[in-house]
Amino acid sequence: MKYIIRQATISDLPSILEIVNHAILNTTAIYDYDPRSLEEQTVIFETKKAKNFPTFVAEHDHEIVGFGTYDTFRTKVGYRFTVEHSVYVKEGFAGKGIGQLLMEELISTAKKENYHIMIGVIDASNENSIRFHEKFGFKSMGILKEVGFKFDRWLDANLMTLKL
Numbered sequence: 053m054k055y056i057i058r059q060a061t062i063s064d065l066p067s068i069l070e071i072v073n074h075a076i077l078n079t080t081a082i083y084d085y086d087p088r089s090l091e092e093q094t095v096i097f098e099t100k101k102a103k104n105f106p107t108f109v110a111e112h113d114h115e116i117v118g119f120g121t122y123d124t125f126r127t128k129v130g131y132r133f134t135v136e137h138s139v140y141v142k143e144g145f146a147g148k149g150i151g152q153l154l155m156e157e158l159i160s161t162a163k164k165e166n167y168h169i170m171i172g173v174i175d176a177s178n179e180n181s182i183r184f185h186e187k188f189g190f191k192s193m194g195i196l197k198e199v200g201f202k203f204d205r206w207l208d209a210n211l212m213t214l215k216l
């Protein structure tokens with residue numbers, strides 16, 4: 053098979069970091085400003101693992117070309133059947149079906165774990181990601197106007213949900 057989807061391990065974290073830091077520095081796909089350190093990424097990974105939340109990577113020819121994960125949406129107990137996910141594909145590998153493989157794995161895992169709603173908080177200008185989510189049945193539930201600020205401009209967040 054061309055792309056292998058598997059659980060991430062500690063040794064994948066530098067590759068995941070490279071993908072996420074590229075998105076932080078160059079895009080509004082993620083609203084962070086500063087690149088993460090390996091230590092910060094390790095804490096994020098271990099904290100998710102401790103909560104039984106998955107991180108999957110896509111591997112191609114021994115290279116990590118994407119990752120997908122989900123986590124708590126909001127911490128109040130009544131939100132416990134909802135998870136917030138993210139999917140990132142490495143620059144140069146978009147449009148090859150990798151995001152789809154990662155998303156399918158996230159959705160089937162979340163279903164097995166009996167989650168009810170999966171939510172993506174997507175920058176409203178990220179039309180590729182919005183089309184991508186629509187393909188899996190995610191629906192736009194509302195746009196939070198100007199809740200983000202990055203690269204000297206206000207950003208709108210599109211809340212897209214999928215009933216699992």
Ligand SMILES: CC(C)(COP(=O)(O)OP(=O)(O)OC[C@H]1O[C@@H](n2cnc3c(N)ncnc32)[C@H](O)[C@@H]1OP(=O)(O)O)[C@@H](O)C(=O)NCCC(=O)NCCS
Nearest residue numbers: 081139140141146147148149150151152180181183184187
């Ligand atoms: C958005 C992203 C995850 C999609 O992953 P991908 O591997 O590029 O997408 P795939 O090749 O698996 O495409 C799956 C479907 O998504 C949609 N899609 C993906 N890219 C698209 C594009 N540029 N324009 C329109 N639709 C697109 C299509 O419906 C496509 O299905 P099709 O090929 O049968 O038409 C990926 O491009 C990415 O990581 N982008 C940068 C970071 C980002 O925006 N992450 C999402 C944060 S919310």
